[in-house]
Amino acid sequence: MLKLLPCQLMSFCKLQQLVTYLLLPTGMRFLASSVPSNMKFVNISGAGLMDPAVIRFSPAIKIDYNVHTLENLVVHDNMEDGIIIMHNDVYAGAKIISSTVRDNSGTGVTVHGPFFEVFNCQLTGNGISGFEYSPAYTADEALQIRAGIRS
Numbered sequence: 704m705l706k707l708l709p710c711q712l713m714s715f716c717k718l719q720q721l722v723t724y725l726l727l728p729t730g731m732r733f734l735a736s737s738v739p740s741n742m743k744f745v746n747i748s749g750a751g752l753m754d755p756a757v758i759r760f761s762p763a764i765k766i767d768y769n770v771h772t773l774e775n776l777v778v779h780d781n782m783e784d785g786i787i788i789m790h791n792d793v794y795a796g797a798k799i800i801s802s803t804v805r806d807n808s809g810t811g812v813t814v815h816g817p818f819f820e821v822f823n824c825q826l827t828g829n830g831i832s833g834f835e836y837s838p839a840y841t842a843d844e845a846l847q848i849r850a851g852i853r854s
Contacts, residue, residue, distance in 0.1 A: 728752050730761050730781070735768040735848075739795055743774045751782030751808070762787040763807070767848050769819065770795035776802040784809035785829065789840070789848055791818040799824055810835045815844075 730750035753761040760783035764773075769791045776799070778785040785804040791797045791814070798820035804811035811829040812821070814836050826833030840848070 730763045730765065730783075732761075733764075733766040733769075733771065736770060739770040739772070741772045741774060742776065744776075746777040746779075748778075748780045749782075751784075760808075762809070762813075765789070768792065769797040769816075771797060773799040774801060776804075778802070778804045778811075779806050781807045783807070784813055785811045787813045788815065788819060789844065790816045793818050796820075798822060803827075804833070805829065813837060815840060 728750065729752065731747070747763045750763040751760045753759045762784040763778050763781040764786045766787070767789045769788045773786070785807040786799070788797075795818075797818065799812065800822045801824065803825045805825065806828040808830045810831045811826040811833040812824075812835070814834075815838060817838075821834070
């Protein structure tokens with residue numbers, strides 16, 4: 704379900720902007736992209752059920768090749784991890800700013816590569832931990848990353 708709310712509820716937004724509330728059963732996934740982007744004012748909850756037949760879960764947001772800035776996000780009450788970042792571009796300045804990642808069943812934010820910055824964020828009440836740095840990939844994760852990159 705995608706629900707858009709007028710931004711006039713927030714005093715620092717212009718009237719033309721929108722605040723987005725996302726409720727996706729499987730979450731969001733960003734494949735490899737060489738173009739940086741900004742995700743702002745997004746609320747994601749209740750995501751993470753990848754396959755109910757075999758009880759397979761997915762994170763609320765998964766980014767394969769991160770060149771993005773995530774700002775003022777609220778990622779909460781999801782069935783698995785809140786945010787997983789597989790690889791960060793060295794020169795992109797990828798970061799998460801002024802966001803809340805809370806009450807997810809898994810880890811709040813998992814980063815598999817260096818060069819990622821966290822500013823003014825609340826990572827609380829997550830099932831495993833708030834933040835995890837894990838430089839290793841499983842064979843399945845490596846295959847998924849390679850599948851998302853076109854030569």
